[in-house]
Amino acid sequence: MSEGTLYDKVWDRHKVTTLPTGQDQLFVGLHLIHEVTSPQAFGMLRERDLEVAYPELTHATVDHIVPTADQSRPYEEDAAEEMMAELEANVREAGIEFSDPTTGDQGIVHVIGPEQGLTQPGKTIVCGDSHTSTHGAFGALAFGIGTSQIRDVLATGTVAMEKQKVRKIQVDGELGEGVEAKDIILEIIRRLGTEGGVGYVYEYAGEAIESLGMEGRMSICNMSIEGGARAGYVNPDETTYEWLEETDYFQENPEKFEELKPYWESIRSDADAEYDDVVHIDADDLEPVVTWGTTPGQGIGITDPIPEPESLPAEKQDTARRAQEHMRVAPGETMEGYNIDVAFLGSCTNARLPDLRRAARIVEGRAVADDVRAMVVPGSQRVQKAAEEEGLKDTFEEAGFEWRNAGCSMCLGMNEDQLEGDEACASSSNRNFVGRQGSKDGRTVLMNPQMVATAAITGEVTDVRELPETEVTA
Amino acid sequence: MGDEIEIPEVDYVSGSGVPIRGNDIDTDQIIPARFMKVVTFDGLGEFAFFDLRFDDDDNQKDHPFNEDRFQDSSVMVVNSNFGCGSSREHAPQALMRWGIDAIIGESFAEIFAGNCLALGIPTVTADSETIEALQDWVDENPDGEIDIDVEAEEVTYDDETIDVTVDDAQRKALVEGVWDTTALMKSNAGAVRETARELPYVDDAAIPDAE
Numbered sequence: 001m002s003e004g005t006l007y008d009k010v011w012d013r014h015k016v017t018t019l020p021t022g023q024d025q026l027f028v029g030l031h032l033i034h035e036v037t038s039p040q041a042f043g044m045l046r047e048r049d050l051e052v053a054y055p056e057l058t059h060a061t062v063d064h065i066v067p068t069a070d071q072s073r074p075y076e077e078d079a080a081e082e083m084m085a086e087l088e089a090n091v092r093e094a095g096i097e098f099s100d101p102t103t104g105d106q107g108i109v110h111v112i113g114p115e116q117g118l119t120q121p122g123k124t125i126v127c128g129d130s131h132t133s134t135h136g137a138f139g140a141l142a143f144g145i146g147t148s149q150i151r152d153v154l155a156t157g158t159v160a161m162e163k164q165k166v167r168k169i170q171v172d173g174e175l176g177e178g179v180e181a182k183d184i185i186l187e188i189i190r191r192l193g194t195e196g197g198v199g200y201v202y203e204y205a206g207e208a209i210e211s212l213g214m215e216g217r218m219s220i221c222n223m224s225i226e227g228g229a230r231a232g233y234v235n236p237d238e239t240t241y242e243w244l245e246e247t248d249y250f251q252e253n254p255e256k257f258e259e260l261k262p263y264w265e266s267i268r269s270d271a272d273a274e275y276d277d278v279v280h281i282d283a284d285d286l287e288p289v290v291t292w293g294t295t296p297g298q299g300i301g302i303t304d305p306i307p308e309p310e311s312l313p314a315e316k317q318d319t320a321r322r323a324q325e326h327m328r329v330a331p332g333e334t335m336e337g338y339n340i341d342v343a344f345l346g347s348c349t350n351a352r353l354p355d356l357r358r359a360a361r362i363v364e365g366r367a368v369a370d371d372v373r374a375m376v377v378p379g380s381q382r383v384q385k386a387a388e389e390e391g392l393k394d395t396f397e398e399a400g401f402e403w404r405n406a407g408c409s410m411c412l413g414m415n416e417d418q419l420e421g422d423e424a425c426a427s428s429s430n431r432n433f434v435g436r437q438g439s440k441d442g443r444t445v446l447m448n449p450q451m452v453a454t455a456a457i458t459g460e461v462t463d464v465r466e467l468p469e470t471e472v473t474a
Numbered sequence: 475m476g477d478e479i480e481i482p483e484v485d486y487v488s489g490s491g492v493p494i495r496g497n498d499i500d501t502d503q504i505i506p507a508r509f510m511k512v513v514t515f516d517g518l519g520e521f522a523f524f525d526l527r528f529d530d531d532d533n534q535k536d537h538p539f540n541e542d543r544f545q546d547s548s549v550m551v552v553n554s555n556f557g558c559g560s561s562r563e564h565a566p567q568a569l570m571r572w573g574i575d576a577i578i579g580e581s582f583a584e585i586f587a588g589n590c591l592a593l594g595i596p597t598v599t600a601d602s603e604t605i606e607a608l609q610d611w612v613d614e615n616p617d618g619e620i621d622i623d624v625e626a627e628e629v630t631y632d633d634e635t636i637d638v639t640v641d642d643a644q645r646k647a648l649v650e651g652v653w654d655t656t657a658l659m660k661s662n663a664g665a666v667r668e669t670a671r672e673l674p675y676v677d678d679a680a681i682p683d684a685e
Contacts, residue, residue, distance in 0.1 A: 013673060014669065015669070016662055016665050016666050016668075017662055017665055019655070019658060019659070020646065020650065020652055020658075021646040021647040021650070021653075022643045022646055023647075025659050025662060027666060027669045027670055027673070029673065036562075037561070037563065039513035039514070040513065040514055040515055040563075048656070050656070050660075053663075053666075053682060054670075054681075054682065056677070056680035057676070057680055064507075079511035080511065082511075082513060083512075083513060086513045123675060128561060128563075129560075129561055130559065130561040130585060144585055145585070145588075146563035146566075146585060146588060146589035146592060147515075147563035147567075147589075148563060148593065149589075151656060152656050152659060155660060156656065156662075156663065156666065157670070158659050158666055160655045160659065162641075162643050194498055194555060194558055195498075195554065195555040195583070198555075198581065198583065198584055225585075228555070228558070228584070230584050230585060259674065260674055260675055263674045263675065295498050315497055315602065316497070318496065318497065319498050412502075412560075413508070414508065414510065431502070431559060433500045433502045433503065434502075435502055435503065435506055436502050440506070
C-alpha cells in the first residue's frame with residue numbers, strides 16, 4: 001500500500017466514512033457537469049424529490065454537442081438544442097453557475113476548469129467524463145464518473161470509491177525537438193498497455209515532467225485513462241502556483257492564494273513516500289509517437305516499424321491484426337507516408353494556447369495539401385480569443401485551415417464535425433477507436449499538434465523534424 | 475424526502491449466455507456517440523453494438539446480438555479490458571436495456587465496472603482459458619443456463635462449477651443490496667458537512683445548513 005503520496009493525503013482529507021460495502025465515501029470539492037452525461041442524473045434526482053446539495057461547488061459548461069460553426073440558437077440540430085435547453089433548465093433550477101457560450105468562458109470542460117481557477121491542488125474533482133483525469137495536472141485528485149455517480153454527487157456532494165494503488169512514473173531526461181508531452185503519454189500507454197493502469201492512480205514525476213508547463217502536464221494527465229488509470233497527477237510546484245495566481249478565482253480573491261498555499265504544499269507527495277510500483281521512462285530516447293492501430297496503446301516512434309502481430313503478447317495479437325486491417329497498414333513499414341484526408345487540431349488533450357502556437361509555427365508560410373480538410377477547434381472561447389489576438393487564426397486560415405468555435409468537435413463526432421466514409425485523420429485528440437470520429441470506417445492516427453500541422457501540409461504522416469524548408473509556399 | 479427506494483439484492487443471476495469476443499472493446503463500440511444525443515436512457519437497447527451489427531445501409535452484419543438464438547440471452551461473456559474508453563453510462567444502460575443482467579469476462583475497465591454496479595449488473599472475472607471455454611460452450615448451447623452465484627463467487631454451467639472473482643466492494647454491495655448509494659450516502663449528510671468544513675478551500679457559504 002502506498003503511503004505519504006499526494007493521493008493518500010488528498011484521499012484522507014476528503015474521506016467522510018467507510019461504507020458498509022468497504023468503499024470510502026469521499027467529499028467532492030468540485031463537480032463539473034456537461035450536457036451529455038448530466039441530464040439523466042438530474043432526472044433521477046427529480047424522480048426521488050432530491051435537490052442539488054452543493055450547487056456552489058458545481059460548475060457547468062456545454063462542449064460535446066455544441067456546434068463549432070454556427071452557434072446561433074436554436075441550434076440547427078434538434079437533438080443538440082434539446083440537450084442544451086435541458087442543461088439550461090437544470091442549472092437554472094439548481095442555481096449552478098454555467099459557462100455558456102454567451103459568457104465568453106465556454107469551452108471543453110477540462111480546459112475551462114483550469115482557466116477559471118476552479119481546478120486547484122488538493123481538491124477532489126469529478127465529472128461525467130473519463131478525461132477528468134486532466135485536472136490532476138494541478139495536483140488535484142480528479143476522475144471520471146458515470147451518470148448514476150453524478151446523481152450521487154449532485155444529491156450528496158460525495159462519491160463512493162475504492163482506494164487504488166499508486167504507480168509512480170518517473171520521466172527523466174529532456175524532450176528533443178518536435179517531441180512533446182503527448183509523446184510521453186503515448187509512450188507510457190504503449191509500454192504499460194491500455195489496461196496496465198487498471199487499479200492504479202498514476203503519479204507523473206521526474207525532470208521531464210517538472211520542466212513542462214501546465215498545458216503539457218494536462219496533456220499527460222488527460223490520457224491517463226487511455227492507459228487504464230482512472231486518475232493521474234503531478235505534484236504542485238511553482239509552475240502550478242504561477243498559473244493559479246493568474247486565474248479568475250485568485251485574481252478576485254488574492255488573499256486566498258496565500259491562505260491556500262500551505263495546504264497545497266502539505267499535500268505534495270513526501271520525499272520518502274511509498275509507492276506500489278515505480279516505472280522509469282527516459283525522455284531523451286523519445287521521438288514523435290504516432291498510432292498505427294485502433295487503441296491508444298498501439299503507438300510507435302515515427303521512424304519505427306509497425307509491429308508484426310505475432311511479435312506482440314498473445315492477448316494483443318488478435319486486436320493488432322484487426323486494427324491493421326482496419327487501418328490498412330502493413331507490419332514492417334513505418335507510418336511515414338500514410339495518406340491523410342483530414343487534419344484535426346483540437347480536443348481536451350491538445351487545444352490549449354501553446355498547442356496552437358507550436359502548430360502555427362509549422363503552418364506559417366505554408367499551405368495545407370490539396371484534398372486535405374484541416375481544422376482548428378480551440379479548447380475554449382478564451383483560447384480562441386487569445387489565439388485570434390496574437391494572429392494565430394490568420395496564420396491558420398492563410399494556410400487553408402478552418403478556424404472554428406470551441407468544443408469537443410471531431411474528437412468524438414457528436415456535433416457536425418465528423419469523418420466521412422473511410423477518411424483518414426491526423427488527430428491531436430486522445431482516442432483512435434473504430435468509429436470514434438463519427439464514421440465507423442474512419443481511420444484515426446493520434447499524434448502531437450506539431451505532427452498534425454505537418455501532416456496537414458504534406459498530406460501524409462510526416463516526421464516534423466524532417467519537414468523541409470522548401471515546402472514553404474507563401 | 476422521497477429518497478427511500480427499494481434496492482433489490484443481486485446475489486444470484488441466471489440465464490442463457492451470449493459470447494462477445496475480442497479484447498479492448500471500448501464504450502464507443504458498445505454505444506456510438508451519435509446515439510447519446512438524448513436526455514434519457516430509454517430506448518438505448520436497440521443501439522447496443524450498433525456499428526458492429528449493421529452496415530451503412532442498415533443491413534445486419536454477423537454479430538451475436540443479431541442472432542435469433544441469442545435474443546433471450548442475459549449473461550454476456552467477454553474477454554479482456556471490456557468497456558474501456560469513455561465513461562458513458564449509456565454503455566451499460568444500452569446493454570441492460572437489450573437484456574443483459576450480468577457480464578462474465580477476463581477483465582473490465584474500471585469506470586465501466588463501476589457503472590455496471592450502479593445498475594446492479596455484476597461484472598465477474600475469470601482467466602482467459604476459463605472464459606474461452608465458456609464462450610465456446612455458449613456458442614454450442616445458446617439455450618444453456620448459466621448460474622452466477624455472486625456471494626460464493628461461482629459460475630455453474632453444464633454441470634460444471636468454476637471459480638470466478640467478484641471485486642470485494644461489488645460483492646458486498648450486490649449481495650447486501652446497497653449498490654444504490656444515494657440514500658446511503660445521504661444519510662451521512664452531517665459527517666459530509668464536517669468533512670467539508672475541515673477543508674481549507676471550501677467556503678463556509680458553500681456548505682448547506684443542516685436539514
